[in-house]
Every structure is written in structure tokens, then in C-alpha cells.
Amino acid sequence: MGPSIILNQTGLIIGDNTLLKPANLTLEAGKLHLLTGPNGAGKSSLLRSMMGLMPHSGDIHWQWPGKASLPAYIPQLAFFDATLPVTVEDYLHASIHTRAFFLKKSKAQKQRLQSLLEKVGLQDKTQRKLGQLSGGERQRLLFARALAQDTTLWFMDEPMTGLDQDAQQTIEQLILQLKAQRCTLVMVHHDHDFVRRHADQVVVVNQGIERSGSPEQIYGASHNQDDIPARSLTVSRTSSTSEVCS
Numbered sequence: 001m002g003p004s005i006i007l008n009q010t011g012l013i014i015g016d017n018t019l020l021k022p023a024n025l026t027l028e029a030g031k032l033h034l035l036t037g038p039n040g041a042g043k044s045s046l047l048r049s050m051m052g053l054m055p056h057s058g059d060i061h062w063q064w065p066g067k068a069s070l071p072a073y074i075p076q077l078a079f080f081d082a083t084l085p086v087t088v089e090d091y092l093h094a095s096i097h098t099r100a101f102f103l104k105k106s107k108a109q110k111q112r113l114q115s116l117l118e119k120v121g122l123q124d125k126t127q128r129k130l131g132q133l134s135g136g137e138r139q140r141l142l143f144a145r146a147l148a149q150d151t152t153l154w155f156m157d158e159p160m161t162g163l164d165q166d167a168q169q170t171i172e173q174l175i176l177q178l179k180a181q182r183c184t185l186v187m188v189h190h191d192h193d194f195v196r197r198h199a200d201q202v203v204v205v206n207q208g209i210e211r212s213g214s215p216e217q218i219y220g221a222s223h224n225q226d227d228i229p230a231r232s233l234t235v236s237r238t239s240s241t242s243e244v245c246s
């Protein structure tokens with residue numbers, strides 16, 4: 001199972017700009033947590049702060065019930081150097097084994113690569129060069145690389161944006177499988193239908209953590225995705241945590 005994530009007075013100021021006002025929040029272990037809010041609200045900044053990638057104030061703790069592992073990160077935009085003369089298979093191989101692209105692969109390694117690429121629907125593109133991939137195919141490759149990490153903690157920043165319906169379904173199924181395996185999933189996502197159906201917790205971000213709760217608590221029975229009630233719901237304070245990033 002993935003860890004719980006505990007934010008204690010976590011805030012983010014860059015220069016004169018307050019990106020996130022300090023707040024407390026607990027994300028339960030093994031659940032799907034969705035960060036939502038308007039453009040520029042600070043969702044990506046909060047996600048990256050949780051990973052220790054931004055210079056936040058306060059504390060952030062990952063509390064692992066079992067063995068800790070490095071988190072997987074799916075950024076908002078999958079970027080590959082189009083000039084890199086490397087195939088999908090070689091790129092994935094080098095990412096997993098941190099070895100030079102040209103080194104020979106064993107039969108078992110080839111099978112593993114094939115299986116990972118099948119999971120994301122890239123099995124027919126193994127010999128395609130990175131620069132020839134579409135945006136959706138790059139996003140799938142990022143997922144394959146993250147799956148290879150075999151971790152139970154995932155941070156995803158709008159992983160389905162710009163994908164066609166087929167790719168969205170593939171990624172959605174992968175996310176639901178990870179949820180069933182009790183990974184801790186933290187995701188920025190704008191599809192309120194997905195949030196309503198699958199999120200365990202919704203965190204509304206607006207220059208800080210405005211409120212959090214179940215989809216029903218946040219959206220009520222309304223089907224209008226913009227109809228978010230103004231009442232405050234969670235943001236709890238916790239103690240006795242083991243620090244991983246701060």
C-alpha cells in the first residue's frame with residue numbers, strides 16, 4: 001500500500017507572490033486524491049511541493065505503512081527531445097536500467113519491455129523514434145516508464161489532457177488498476193465526471209487549500225460541475241509522522 005501524506009502548515013511563496021497560503025491537509029494512504037481548482041490556482045505547485053520539488057514552508061510527511069519507494073511522476077507535458085535518435089523500446093530500457101541506449105537486451109528484458117508497452121497500448125510502436133511520437137503516445141510512454149518503477153506512490157499532473165478518447169480510456173484503466181492495488185494517487189484533473197466517479201477525496205485549491213472532502217461533500221448531489229458549495233470541510237492537523245521531504 002502507498003503512504004499517507006500529511007501537510008502541516010504547508011505554504012509556498014516565490015518572491016512577492018503567494019502561490020499557496022499555509023494550510024494543513026491529510027491524504028489517506030491507498031486512496032485516489034484529486035486536486036481541482038481554476039487555472040493558476042496553484043494545483044501543480046501544490047503537487048510539486050508534495051514531492052519536495054518546490055521550496056515550500058511548513059512540513060510534508062509521507063508515512064509509509066510498509067516499504068518506502070521513490071514516487072512516480074507524470075508531468076503536465078511529456079517532453080522528449082525530437083532530435084534524439086532513440087526508439088521507444090531503447091528509451092524505456094535505458095530509463096529502467098539506467099544503461100546506455102545501445103547495450104544489448106536479454107530475452108527477459110525484452111519481454112518486460114514488451115509487457116510494459118502493451119499495458120499502455122504502445123506494443124506496435126516499439127521501434128518508432130521518440131521524435132516521431134505524437135503527444136498522446138509520449139504520455140503513454142511516460143506511463144510505461146512510471147509503471148516500471150513499481151511504486152505505490154504516484155503524482156500525476158493532468159495526465160489525460162490532450163489525449164484522444166482511446167488513450168484516455170487506457171490511462172483511466174491504468175489509474176483504476178493502481179487504485180485497486182491500493183497505491184496512493186495524487187492527481188490534478190479537470191474532468192469532474194471522473195472525479196465524481198472515482199475520487200476518494202477532492203482537494204479544492206485556490207491560492208491555498210480551500211477545502212477538501214469526498215466528491216459528494218464537495219459537489220453535493222448537483223450535476224453542475226461548477227456548483228461547488230462554499231462551506232469548509234476538512235484540513236486536519238496530525239502529529240507523529242516520519243519526515244521524508246520538507
Ligand SMILES: Nc1ncnc2c1ncn2[C@@H]1O[C@H](COP(=O)(O)OP(=O)(O)OP(=O)(O)O)[C@@H](O)[C@H]1O
Nearest residue numbers: 014017019037038039040041042043044045046188
Ligand atoms: N516557479 C515559479 N515562480 C513563480 N511563479 C510561479 C512558479 N510556478 C508557478 N508560478 C505561478 O503560480 C501560479 C500557480 O501556478 P500553477 O501552475 O501551480 O497553477 P495550476 O493551478 O496548476 O494552473 P493550471 O490549471 O493553469 O495548470 C501561477 O500564477 C504561476 O504563474
